[in-house]
Amino acid sequence: MKIWFFVILLIFIPAIALSDGFIIIPRPPQERAFIPLSVKYHHVEASIDNQVATTKVDQVFLNENNYDLEGVYIFPIPEGASISDFAMYVDGKRVSAEILEKKKAREIYDDIVRRMRDPALLEYIDRGAFRMSIYPITARGEKRIQLEYSEVLKYDSGICKYAYPLNTEKFSAKPIKFVSVSVNIKSKKAIKSVYSPSHEVDIRRSGDYSAKVGYEASDVKPDKDMIIYYTLSDEDFGLNLLAHRPDSSEDGFFMLLVSPKVEVKEENVIEKDIIFVIDKSGSMQGEKLDQAKAALKFCIKSLNDNDRFGIISFSTDVDEMDRALLTASKDNIAIADKFIDKLKAIGGTNINDALITAIDKKSDPKRPKIIVFLTDGLPTIGERDVESILKNVDKARSKSERIFAFGVGYDVNTHFLDKLAETNGGTPQYVEPSEDIEIAVSNFYNKISEPVLSDLSLDIGSVKVKDVYPKSLPDLFKGSQLLVLGRYDGSGGAMVKLNGVIRDKKHVYENEADFPQRQSDNDFIPRLWAQRKIGYLLDEIRSHGEDNELKDEIIRLSKKYGVITPYTSFLVLPEKEAENLPLATRQLEMREALDRATAGVRMDKGQQAVAASKALRDMKSAPMAKEMHKPGDGSKGEIKYVGSKTFFLKNGFWTDSQYEPEMKVKNLKYGSDEYFDLISREPDIARYLALGKKVIVCHKGECYKIEE
Numbered sequence: 216m217k218i219w220f221f222v223i224l225l226i227f228i229p230a231i232a233l234s235d236g237f238i239i240i241p242r243p244p245q246e247r248a249f250i251p252l253s254v255k256y257h258h259v260e261a262s263i264d265n266q267v268a269t270t271k272v273d274q275v276f277l278n279e280n281n282y283d284l285e286g287v288y289i290f291p292i293p294e295g296a297s298i299s300d301f302a303m304y305v306d307g308k309r310v311s312a313e314i315l316e317k318k319k320a321r322e323i324y325d326d327i328v329r330r331m332r333d334p335a336l337l338e339y340i341d342r343g344a345f346r347m348s349i350y351p352i353t354a355r356g357e358k359r360i361q362l363e364y365s366e367v368l369k370y371d372s373g374i375c376k377y378a379y380p381l382n383t384e385k386f387s388a389k390p391i392k393f394v395s396v397s398v399n400i401k402s403k404k405a406i407k408s409v410y411s412p413s414h415e416v417d418i419r420r421s422g423d424y425s426a427k428v429g430y431e432a433s434d435v436k437p438d439k440d441m442i443i444y445y446t447l448s449d450e451d452f453g454l455n456l457l458a459h460r461p462d463s464s465e466d467g468f469f470m471l472l473v474s475p476k477v478e479v480k481e482e483n484v485i486e487k488d489i490i491f492v493i494d495k496s497g498s499m500q501g502e503k504l505d506q507a508k509a510a511l512k513f514c515i516k517s518l519n520d521n522d523r524f525g526i527i528s529f530s531t532d533v534d535e536m537d538r539a540l541l542t543a544s545k546d547n548i549a550i551a552d553k554f555i556d557k558l559k560a561i562g563g564t565n566i567n568d569a570l571i572t573a574i575d576k577k578s579d580p581k582r583p584k585i586i587v588f589l590t591d592g593l594p595t596i597g598e599r600d601v602e603s604i605l606k607n608v609d610k611a612r613s614k615s616e617r618i619f620a621f622g623v624g625y626d627v628n629t630h631f632l633d634k635l636a637e638t639n640g641g642t643p644q645y646v647e648p649s650e651d652i653e654i655a656v657s658n659f660y661n662k663i664s665e666p667v668l669s670d671l672s673l674d675i676g677s678v679k680v681k682d683v684y685p686k687s688l689p690d691l692f693k694g695s696q697l698l699v700l701g702r703y704d705g706s707g708g709a710m711v712k713l714n715g716v717i718r719d720k721k722h723v724y725e726n727e728a729d730f731p732q733r734q735s736d737n738d739f740i741p742r743l744w745a746q747r748k749i750g751y752l753l754d755e756i757r758s759h760g761e762d763n764e765l766k767d768e769i770i771r772l773s774k775k776y777g778v779i780t781p782y783t784s785f786l787v788l789p790e791k792e793a794e795n796l797p798l799a800t801r802q803l804e805m806r807e808a809l810d811r812a813t814a815g816v817r818m819d820k821g822q823q824a825v826a827a828s829k830a831l832r833d834m835k836s837a838p839m840a841k842e843m844h845k846p847g848d849g850s851k852g853e854i855k856y857v858g859s860k861t862f863f864l865k866n867g868f869w870t871d872s873q874y875e876p877e878m879k880v881k882n883l884k885y886g887s888d889e890y891f892d893l894i895s896r897e898p899d900i901a902r903y904l905a906l907g908k909k910v911i912v913c914h915k916g917e918c919y920k921i922e923e
Contacts, residue, residue, distance in 0.1 A: 407453025530562030750834035777861030
């Protein structure tokens, strides 16, 4: 079949079903109703062996019409990939297929867009393609297609990137019933960080030289390609840098991935002193205390042989299992079991004395001292003012304690527990009434059970960096990884040094990193950086009260990068709704919206306060940026994300958040020669223009207005 005929077939592009590959129906019937194909399932299995990635795709398409169809299957090939196998049989015969080179594919896509006036296909304008003819697609039947392709992943500064084309939102008529992606990674070099900026994936490690990444979803329309980064290094700690700087005249963005080995030698795991402080006040009676006791037993039995531990229970009074810390021997664990069994819920809540007792316990200065504090209420006995309790803790501690706070239920002061944990080297966690305390505490303990580096600090050499988050680096534990995000000025190579302490001895780990003058890749970094900065600013408002400068900066960042915040719900209202209101009314509604947002941020108790604390913690530490949704139904109908850009639907135009009405624009007619000349000169702009026929986008210092 000639390539020109392929172009003619594509003219009928509306009859389409797409997952990563899609089927075009060239001659949909005109005389009767036609239902576009849907996707029953879409399975992807990828194996990466020393940078050679083999991807197997298994798709089943459904024909819900009462008649047979003829179609053409097309798969957009990743750059540098080659098809190694495909399978589809019709009447026992294997169907032939054709691979289109990138240049030919681009010519075809360009021609399709001109003929069809369908900008959505611009998403694929810079890729090659694989195609095969399909006949018949049986009435009320299924068509299964299997495809396999191979590629060599690029290795740059210790980082490998795997990408799978999963963006389907523009084409798929119905949600895909089931999607699964499984990626197995093997390497002769030790694998340090494994990270996906695009999807919430499950990562399983079985050692330093292999990893498995999994993603599953049902009834979804995937709107992003799947991206997975993994870093390689035989050093004890991996330090790898990703950067994004589309405009050399502006500061760049960077993300540093820090990971220890998975298989840490026993002598390199830091022995710890850990103290469990458990609330046994009357409000803990029943299932809550039973779950807390079970969790406590799990943690005690999971201690390393050379760890030491203590248990403090508190209600009206404070009760210690033993005044000294005990080694994790079988005999001492048996003593702990008996102490835990005797715990009964009765009395008030003496938080101040319980914390001071835990801090006063003598510990080995060469070990990290971890305090796990669990409570379900507010202080009712002794010192009741939470600010005074925080001051007492700060005065009593030796600055080596890490306090991890667990709030159970909604009757806790989230501001107090957040500050208690975060100013003392730990993190706050909340267990809602519907959750199991035992599971929550056990999962937490598994993460912090084996510390490998404490008292962390970074030195990024000669390159000037700013707005770096987190502000204070947490300890690293076995199997963990740390993401550090920031802005940078200047460019060039720099020696990145990670300073830390192991058994009271200072250690330095280093790696050469490149801060490029210009880099268009890794466009997820700006939104993730903005989320971290917004989290920090919200924390400042929670701690110190509302500040107009902080609030304005939160709104600016939220609008520019499309990050969810309590202050920006009014920004995503349909433009016409706002325009139809008198100016005074709009200003009043904006002030009221801001007041409500501030009240929500400052709330310290109750279900909303717990939800706000969890959201803030996610914002400051989640590996993916949370995108802004339309208020009410959570949809993204009036907001789109393309790379690092955010677009709002305003007056019928998909409008770049960086555009302001006073800016000059170049007007281009959709589908005109000037339109395609722009795409030819600036191929990177095609993915923004793929949003539709009416787009306002700013690119490389110029703003363009595309209209029909």
